[in-house]
Amino acid sequence: MTGTSKLLTATAALAIAAGLAACGIEQSKDKAMADSGDPIAQYKANPKFAKFIVGEKISGYVFASPETQAMQDDEFENPGMLAVQDGEAEWAKVEGAAGKSCASCHGADGKSMKGVAVAYPKFEPKTGKLAAIEHRINLCRTEFMKAPALRWDSKPLLGLTAFVEYQSRGLPISVKVDGPAAPFFEKGKEFYYTRRGQMDIACAQCHEQNAGNSIGVENLSQGQSNGYPTYRLKWQSFGSLHRRFEGCNQEVRAEPFPRGSDEYTNLELYVAWRGNGLSSEAPSVRR
Amino acid sequence: MADIKPKIRLPKDAKKGDIVEIKTLVPHPMESGQRKDSKGQVIPRKIINKMTVAFNGKPVFEAKLEPAISANPYISFFFKCSESGTMDFAWTDDDGSVYKASEPLTVA
Numbered sequence: 565m566t567g568t569s570k571l572l573t574a575t576a577a578l579a580i581a582a583g584l585a586a587c588g589i590e591q592s593k594d595k596a597m598a599d600s601g602d603p604i605a606q607y608k609a610n611p612k613f614a615k616f617i618v619g620e621k622i623s624g625y626v627f628a629s630p631e632t633q634a635m636q637d638d639e640f641e642n643p644g645m646l647a648v649q650d651g652e653a654e655w656a657k658v659e660g661a662a663g664k665s666c667a668s669c670h671g672a673d674g675k676s677m678k679g680v681a682v683a684y685p686k687f688e689p690k691t692g693k694l695a696a697i698e699h700r701i702n703l704c705r706t707e708f709m710k711a712p713a714l715r716w717d718s719k720p721l722l723g724l725t726a727f728v729e730y731q732s733r734g735l736p737i738s739v740k741v742d743g744p745a746a747p748f749f750e751k752g753k754e755f756y757y758t759r760r761g762q763m764d765i766a767c768a769q770c771h772e773q774n775a776g777n778s779i780g781v782e783n784l785s786q787g788q789s790n791g792y793p794t795y796r797l798k799w800q801s802f803g804s805l806h807r808r809f810e811g812c813n814q815e816v817r818a819e820p821f822p823r824g825s826d827e828y829t830n831l832e833l834y835v836a837w838r839g840n841g842l843s844s845e846a847p848s849v850r851r
Numbered sequence: 852m853a854d855i856k857p858k859i860r861l862p863k864d865a866k867k868g869d870i871v872e873i874k875t876l877v878p879h880p881m882e883s884g885q886r887k888d889s890k891g892q893v894i895p896r897k898i899i900n901k902m903t904v905a906f907n908g909k910p911v912f913e914a915k916l917e918p919a920i921s922a923n924p925y926i927s928f929f930f931k932c933s934e935s936g937t938m939d940f941a942w943t944d945d946d947g948s949v950y951k952a953s954e955p956l957t958v959a
């Protein structure tokens with residue numbers, strides 16, 4: 565701009581010509597910057613991330629810092645593995661009037677759970693609603709073990725969820741959105757595109773339109789759910805996807821829904837569908 | 852707290868004379884004794900206050916842990932391999948219980 569103002573002191577005609585030229589240069593510069601600085605394109609070009617990217621779908625792992633990625637990669641250092649350990653103990657614990665544990669029906673090592681978690685949330689005929697994996701675990705407890713349901717994000721339920729999810733680690737997310745799940749999927753989709761809160765922001769505005777861009781110091785991800793439940797550094801603890809939804813809702817200054825609510829479960833299905841094909845990383849580490 | 856299972860990682864391909872990193876992690880709340888519960892009562896201190904490691908019965912590492920150390924203490928140290936043997940780990944809790952674990956170390 566200083567160049568333009570200097571020219572203005574010379575002649576008006578020259579100034580107009582120079583201004584137009586400067587404008588043209590600036591536009592092409594912007595375009596060049598976008599080409600070289602596009603974080604999504606850079607992620608895709610990085611062979612290190614190949615197994616975390618499927619087409620246009622990019623796991624939250626890719627958006628994390630190298631330190632966070634290293635924490636997740638090493639099962640020893642991954643704090644989420646402690647939750648899996650808790651879950652293994654819960655799995656074998658006999659509870660309820662029926663005198664059973666999870667292991668009584670599903671086997672002691674949990675191997676029978678391989679591939680189960682990646683298909684959740686799914687339609688549950690017993691309740692006529694959509695069930696997240698946490699709902700299914702609680703249904704097993706109340707129906708077959710005659711034990712009380714566990715509170716969402718309580719240590720035993722998080723442990724069991726982590727243990728069951730861990731059996732499917734590395735398998736592609738594959739939720740079904742047709743058949744009886746279709747109406748719930750539509751509701752979840754509607755939630756995703758609905759602006760809410762004082763900030764009047766929908767999920768899509770951050771995670772669809774601005775994935776890869778920064779929001780303050782944070783790096784916006786695509787909001788993929790393939791790593792949940794996750795050890796989140798911000799929480800300094802292990803937590804569920806619904807806890808994360810709650811945080812997102814609070815950040816746009818909206819009233820969050822309760823964890824385990826129908827609204828969040830429908831949203832979970834829609835978000836999982838957006839990540840269909842990505843490998844399950846639970847228990848992951850996220851910032 | 853009887854079900855505490857420490858995690859330990861020893862190198863599998865250590866050679867004689869190598870300096871190797873030994874990693875340990877104990878799941879433990881490490882309650883500092885400085886926090887208060889919802890009723891304003893002090894939550895009593897409960898931490899692991901001591902960690903000892905012996906190799907073939909000979910002490911090789913000892914650490915005194917303090918209340919400021921975070922939950923699930925992760926401690927690693929370096930060790931010079933000279934022979935194969937067993938490494939015995941012990942963590943002492945404030946309540947007097949000792950969590951023990953042993954791992955074999957094979958030196959080629």
